[in-house]
Amino acid sequence: MATRKIKIQANKITRVEGHGHLALRTSEGKTPEVRWEITESPRFFELMLKGRPWHDAHVLASRICGICSVSHQFASLAATEAAFGIRVSEQTMLLRKLLYVGEMIESHMLHVYILVCPDFLGVGSIFPLMETDKDLVLTGLRLKKLGNDIKELVGGRAIHPQAPRVGGFGLLPDEQILLYLKNRLTEALPDLEATVKFYKKLRIPQFTRETEYIALTHPDEYALIRGSIYSTDTGTAELDQYMDITNEYCIPHSTAKFARHARESYAVGSLSRININHMQLNPLAIQAAEELGIHPVCCNPFDNTLAQIVETVHEVEEARNIVNQLLENGIAEENFPVEAHAGRGIGAVEAPRGLLIHDYIYDGSGHIVKANCVIPTNQNHANIQHDLEELVQSNPDRKNDNLRQLCEMLIRSYDPCISCSTH
Amino acid sequence: MKPRVAVFDFTCCEGCELQILNCGEELSDLLSALDIVEFREAMSESADYYDIAFIDGACSRRSEISALRDIRKRAKMVIPIGACACLGGVNCLKNYYPMDEVLRSEYGKNAEYFDTISARPISAVIPVEFYIPGCPIVKKEFIRVVREILSGQIPYQFNDPVCAECKTAGNVCVFDKGITCLGPLTRGGCEATCVTGGATCWGCRGLVDKPNINAEKLILEQAGLSEDDVIKKFDLFNACQESMWRLEKSKYKLTK
Numbered sequence A: 001m002a003t004r005k006i007k008i009q010a011n012k013i014t015r016v017e018g019h020g021h022l023a024l025r026t027s028e029g030k031t032p033e034v035r036w037e038i039t040e041s042p043r044f045f046e047l048m049l050k051g052r053p054w055h056d057a058h059v060l061a062s063r064i065c066g067i068c069s070v071s072h073q074f075a076s077l078a079a080t081e082a083a084f085g086i087r088v089s090e091q092t093m094l095l096r097k098l099l100y101v102g103e104m105i106e107s108h109m110l111h112v113y114i115l116v117c118p119d120f121l122g123v124g125s126i127f128p129l130m131e132t133d134k135d136l137v138l139t140g141l142r143l144k145k146l147g148n149d150i151k152e153l154v155g156g157r158a159i160h161p162q163a164p165r166v167g168g169f170g171l172l173p174d175e176q177i178l179l180y181l182k183n184r185l186t187e188a189l190p191d192l193e194a195t196v197k198f199y200k201k202l203r204i205p206q207f208t209r210e211t212e213y214i215a216l217t218h219p220d221e222y223a224l225i226r227g228s229i230y231s232t233d234t235g236t237a238e239l240d241q242y243m244d245i246t247n248e249y250c251i252p253h254s255t256a257k258f259a260r261h262a263r264e265s266y267a268v269g270s271l272s273r274i275n276i277n278h279m280q281l282n283p284l285a286i287q288a289a290e291e292l293g294i295h296p297v298c299c300n301p302f303d304n305t306l307a308q309i310v311e312t313v314h315e316v317e318e319a320r321n322i323v324n325q326l327l328e329n330g331i332a333e334e335n336f337p338v339e340a341h342a343g344r345g346i347g348a349v350e351a352p353r354g355l356l357i358h359d360y361i362y363d364g365s366g367h368i369v370k371a372n373c374v375i376p377t378n379q380n381h382a383n384i385q386h387d388l389e390e391l392v393q394s395n396p397d398r399k400n401d402n403l404r405q406l407c408e409m410l411i412r413s414y415d416p417c418i419s420c421s422t423h
Numbered sequence B: 001m002k003p004r005v006a007v008f009d010f011t012c013c014e015g016c017e018l019q020i021l022n023c024g025e026e027l028s029d030l031l032s033a034l035d036i037v038e039f040r041e042a043m044s045e046s047a048d049y050y051d052i053a054f055i056d057g058a059c060s061r062r063s064e065i066s067a068l069r070d071i072r073k074r075a076k077m078v079i080p081i082g083a084c085a086c087l088g089g090v091n092c093l094k095n096y097y098p099m100d101e102v103l104r105s106e107y108g109k110n111a112e113y114f115d116t117i118s119a120r121p122i123s124a125v126i127p128v129e130f131y132i133p134g135c136p137i138v139k140k141e142f143i144r145v146v147r148e149i150l151s152g153q154i155p156y157q158f159n160d161p162v163c164a165e166c167k168t169a170g171n172v173c174v175f176d177k178g179i180t181c182l183g184p185l186t187r188g189g190c191e192a193t194c195v196t197g198g199a200t201c202w203g204c205r206g207l208v209d210k211p212n213i214n215a216e217k218l219i220l221e222q223a224g225l226s227e228d229d230v231i232k233k234f235d236l237f238n239a240c241q242e243s244m245w246r247l248e249k250s251k252y253k254l255t256k
Helices: A045-049 A054-062 A069-084 A090-120 A134-155 A175-187 A189-201 A239-246 A270-280 A283-292 A301-329 A376-393 A400-413 A418-422 B015-022 B025-030 B062-074 B082-087 B089-096 B099-113 B139-150 B162-168 B213-222 B227-249
Strands: A006-012 A020-027 A033-038 A212-217 A228-231 A235-237 A248-251 A254-259 A343-351 A354-362 A368-374 B004-009 B035-039 B050-056 B075-081
Touching (some): A020 A400, A033 A376, A033 A418, A045 A368, A045 B099, A054 A069, A054 B227, A069 A343, A069 A354, A090 A400, A090 B015, A175 A189, A175 A301, A189 A283, A189 A301, A239 A354, A254 A376, A254 A418, A270 A283, A283 A301, B004 B062, B015 B139, B025 B139, B050 B082, B062 B075, B075 B082, B075 B139, B082 B227, B089 B227
Parallel strands (some): B004 B035, B004 B050
Antiparallel strands (some): A006 A020, A228 A235, A248 A254, A343 A354, A354 A368
């Protein structure tokens, strides 16, 4: 009887946020089997939120993620505000959007330059590129710093900003800060052009798998911090129906939950947002999409990185508009008394990696009784697994190392935020 | 040969690692004086031994205990960074519940597949040489500590409460605005960034060496906080030290 050599190799994925393994099971003459395993240490945030007072909830929720702390704060604040029936002012909404744009620019540029770029230049990290491709690295770091500076000037600091609170902001930027930001945003345009030009030249792996795309959508804007849920399979749903969409489930080899809706998996994130809301992108972003070859509906998951560049172009322009509007309106000191009472509130935002939901139930004294958080990367895990399976099947001739590298690049293209997804 | 530096992450949000990447220009200056040999969040390479191992995150699984011991064997110097690694941080809020209940709360009937233990700081598992506190760490402090180590000094550890820097920053005391604060007890070095940033001190850098807990408790209760509020305020980042807080409480009598 002939023996068949079977080899199982699980490698940790580097240059992503958090801990995940790519397990490849190869046996001679057979298509390799592939499995996406989440090994991240769970922190049990839903349990930790239980019993917390309303004014601390967003402070704790922020700690779910170091990269998208602003998104978690905003989803948390929106949930608390919905539970207490608080409507925030136009000024607060504009400042939140501005702070949010800062996070998205920083997060996207971190992914585009520090996490993904080394793959295309044949190195293991950005560090050697600081010598060989200095201009490129500096362009990326400048854009990333722009995002951080917006967060610092509007929110207090870049990670876990302190200024946002239930109902408004504890600290307001003055006119000088806004004028400075306006300049910085204008100065960023050549760097964005350079980014588009550089990525246009790269050979993004060609692979398509049609799937369901889900994102927030809003009639007035490219939805980021408000809207209702839209699925390319089933259309619009209101926020309180989110559980019917996300359907989280456990699997033994993942400390993070998986999710499914109309099919075996769905995708969230930049590519989903562009696939759903591309009509609301501004002209500069549409031009960037055109140059990068992003034509919605776009079903190549590797294009998510390009979609992030398109969104960054959109967001920089958007931030300039917000700053102009704030300058025109003038910044006003606001009072926002909060009256805690029993109730449930759901807050949803588009974190850089996709749809993020916080759902809290409060008791009469303003303490959380029950919390549920649905994280973007949770929703992508099943889609990553199905993409990996098809990617392996459609590349029968690739040698193992080469196949593994391609699989890693696929996982990376989703910009997974794994600690977040395990929370 | 340049010192070999590694960065590891355990149970955390990886925000402190991101702070290192946020150091930008100062980081690229440092790169001329050291080699980063392992940093999973930012690079594919790994290494066998390190002169300095920075550790982000708390220990909250059995597998993390052995991983930490392994790092200890390979590293000349181990430095926890951030509230999770230095104090256990927010992770310790789960320690109020039995661990099987913790697992069931998230995974239901699949709880048996997963592992969790009471969250603890790195120093509870392996000896450490120094620590850089904060949630997240302060970029300036990180760069300073690395420079001091590279030049052969014992790095300076702040031991003044946040209040000292808060006064220097010219802030109005938040107690005067009707907000409560842990600044009087909390280790400074953050330039009182949270109060300056329009909020209050949540105690993320841990306590100063000899905290005057009774005085803090007095002002919190005078500000109208109940016993439960006081503990909740304190344990957000310092739940690992919460037992100390409870013990001290009995010695104290509230005077109105």
